[in-house]
Amino acid sequence: MKAIGTVHKYGDNVDTDVIIPARYLNTSDPSELASKCMIDIDKDFVNRVKPGDIIVANKNFGCGSSREHAPIAIKASGISCVIAETFARIFYRNAINIGIPIIECPEAAKEIEAGDLVEVDFDTGIIYDRTKNTQYKGQAFPEFMQQIIKAGGLINYINSK
Amino acid sequence: MGMTMTQKILADHAGLPSVSAGQLIEANLDLVLGNDVTAPVAIKEMSKMKIKKVFDKDKIALVPDHFTPNKDIKSAENCKCVREFAYSQEISNYFEVGEMGIEHALLPEKGLVVAGDVVIGADSHTCTYGALGAFSTGVGSTDMAAGMATGKCWFKVPGAIKFELVGKPGPWVNGKDIILHIIGRIGVDGALYKSMEFVGEGIKHLCMDDRFTIANMAIEAGAKNGIFPVDELTIEYMKKHSAREYKIYKADEDAEYDESYTIDLSEIKPTVAFPHLPENTHTIDEIDDIKIDQVVIGSCTNGRINDLRIAAKVLEGRRVAKGVRCIIFPATQKIYLQALEEGLIATFIKAGAVVSTPTCGPCLGGHMGILAAGERAVATTNRNFVGRMGHVESEVYLASPAVAAASAVTGKISAPAELGL
Numbered sequence: 254m255k256a257i258g259t260v261h262k263y264g265d266n267v268d269t270d271v272i273i274p275a276r277y278l279n280t281s282d283p284s285e286l287a288s289k290c291m292i293d294i295d296k297d298f299v300n301r302v303k304p305g306d307i308i309v310a311n312k313n314f315g316c317g318s319s320r321e322h323a324p325i326a327i328k329a330s331g332i333s334c335v336i337a338e339t340f341a342r343i344f345y346r347n348a349i350n351i352g353i354p355i356i357e358c359p360e361a362a363k364e365i366e367a368g369d370l371v372e373v374d375f376d377t378g379i380i381y382d383r384t385k386n387t388q389y390k391g392q393a394f395p396e397f398m399q400q401i402i403k404a405g406g407l408i409n410y411i412n413s414k
Numbered sequence: 415m416g417m418t419m420t421q422k423i424l425a426d427h428a429g430l431p432s433v434s435a436g437q438l439i440e441a442n443l444d445l446v447l448g449n450d451v452t453a454p455v456a457i458k459e460m461s462k463m464k465i466k467k468v469f470d471k472d473k474i475a476l477v478p479d480h481f482t483p484n485k486d487i488k489s490a491e492n493c494k495c496v497r498e499f500a501y502s503q504e505i506s507n508y509f510e511v512g513e514m515g516i517e518h519a520l521l522p523e524k525g526l527v528v529a530g531d532v533v534i535g536a537d538s539h540t541c542t543y544g545a546l547g548a549f550s551t552g553v554g555s556t557d558m559a560a561g562m563a564t565g566k567c568w569f570k571v572p573g574a575i576k577f578e579l580v581g582k583p584g585p586w587v588n589g590k591d592i593i594l595h596i597i598g599r600i601g602v603d604g605a606l607y608k609s610m611e612f613v614g615e616g617i618k619h620l621c622m623d624d625r626f627t628i629a630n631m632a633i634e635a636g637a638k639n640g641i642f643p644v645d646e647l648t649i650e651y652m653k654k655h656s657a658r659e660y661k662i663y664k665a666d667e668d669a670e671y672d673e674s675y676t677i678d679l680s681e682i683k684p685t686v687a688f689p690h691l692p693e694n695t696h697t698i699d700e701i702d703d704i705k706i707d708q709v710v711i712g713s714c715t716n717g718r719i720n721d722l723r724i725a726a727k728v729l730e731g732r733r734v735a736k737g738v739r740c741i742i743f744p745a746t747q748k749i750y751l752q753a754l755e756e757g758l759i760a761t762f763i764k765a766g767a768v769v770s771t772p773t774c775g776p777c778l779g780g781h782m783g784i785l786a787a788g789e790r791a792v793a794t795t796n797r798n799f800v801g802r803m804g805h806v807e808s809e810v811y812l813a814s815p816a817v818a819a820a821s822a823v824t825g826k827i828s829a830p831a832e833l834g835l
Contacts, residue, residue: 318538321536342607406556
């Protein structure tokens with residue numbers, strides 16, 4: 254499985270309140286949430302984002318509230334992968350559970366810039382920056398989490414057991 | 415190698431003699447929690463599962479507290495979805511408006527969590543129950559759905575940071591100042607994926623409400639959970655509130671910690687976290703005149719009876735400054751009634767504050783106290799992220815009930831000392 258897309262770049266501690274503010278949490282409809290995704294940190298994101306695009310951020314991405322609406326909004330925006338130096342733990346679980354690929358890779362998070370064309374190979378964990386011609390090795394998921402991702406999320410995984 | 419307190423609880427619930435940091439386990443759950451924002455998503459996810467009934471109707475808690483009393487039609491629909499699910503699944507612990515409260519104040523009060531439990535909740539502040547010596551942690555809605563259906567949850571066993579609390583806090587210093595001080599020291603990702611284990615003789619000076627406040631904000635340091643050892647005060651609290659049997663776990667002498675800190679409570683000053691991160695802390699003596707528009711006292715962090723007593727002590731016989739809106743939220747109906755009986759509510763109203771029914775409302779910028787562009791609030795809540803309480807250009811300063819109440823009187827960020835207290 255691969256993802257390829259243009260990068261939207263963010264800094265440290267992107268919290269779930271800026272990914273999807275509470276004033277929009279009266280719905281859980283993915284496309285409605287996607288229409289407000291990143292609104293409090295990057296108003297233009299919803300206009301720029303294209304299917305397959307990739308978010309790259311620094312440390313502690315997704316900190317704060319446990320709202321699954323945040324990864325749902327990101328996924329429904331068409332984002333194919335989130336790369337970060339580190340993820341907040343609830344966001345990390347939520348992303349795996351709803352089946353949106355995320356990768357921790359400090360070097361990639363530091364060097365990749367907004368607008369770069371990036372390709373991620375989930376089988377090998379290799380991240381290629383096609384714009385810069387650089388390559389990084391992301392941290393592979395433990396076997397158990399790979400099974401959840403391959404099943405398409407936690408609910409499918411439990412149903413298949 | 416020995417285990418931490420958290421690791422021992424997790425090992426027991428996974429049916430394993432021992433576990434170590436990094437190990438993936440599946441643990442049995444004692445309680446699964448959701449609210450009106452997260453439960454509707456979980457209910458939708460559970461409807462996709464082959465398992466149709468919850469694993470145990472007595473081990474689910476559903477608390478519509480975020481946008482209640484219903485703030486708009488969509489919120490009303492969400493609450494209706496939770497209500498109908500609760501009735502159809504015969505959930506024992508569904509709390510309607512009138513009997514509900516803010517979930518993390520309500521569950522311990524109702525005796526639904528005791529020492530030794532493993533609890534997951536689709537709300538990040540589920541870590542609050544660590545104050546009782548339980549392992550509790552926030553998860554998302556899909557984990558909640560899986561937990562409701564199977565009674566199990568997967569965990570990566572966390573490593574731990576030890577915080578040895580020594581000394582006695584000074585006047586007007588409470589749990590909030592202590593946890594803000596700690597977050598200021600280690601940062602908002604200082605305990606990422608780890609347990610924060612609080613130990614030491616200083617704990618005996620902390621009332622249960624202070625311990626709830628400290629455990630509550632463990633997530634603000636990125637932690638998986640925060641946990642306190644069980645002492646006489648914990649046992650007294652549990653006996654008063656719960657008929658359930660508790661189990662006391664103690665960290666092994668040779669438990670391994672990634673880091674250790676000693677926190678001298680006697681040296682902690684009233685502490686305020688500036689926008690837009692809880693780690694952005696300043697002690698009260700370093701703060702220049704910062705004018706404010708709103709004060710919020712309440713939330714799962716600081717809406718308990720002791721918090722209200724502190725606020726009332728400051729507001730007694732004083733007036734909220736002109737131009738400042740002071741909004742006070744007792745966290746549960748029981749706390750509200752107690753505050754009424756103790757005369758605290760009269761003190762608040764005479765001071766010019768408003769008192770609201772329990773709700774998470776303003777803390778997350780939901781309703782009941784939203785900020786306009788350029789406005790500043792001092793709040794006893796837990797997060798001061800960009801736009802947290804309203805407009806993206808508004809600001810939230812996190813503080814204790816004492817500092818919040820004093821600030822309401824002066825109209826700027828102030829310590830009670832400024833009022834001669």
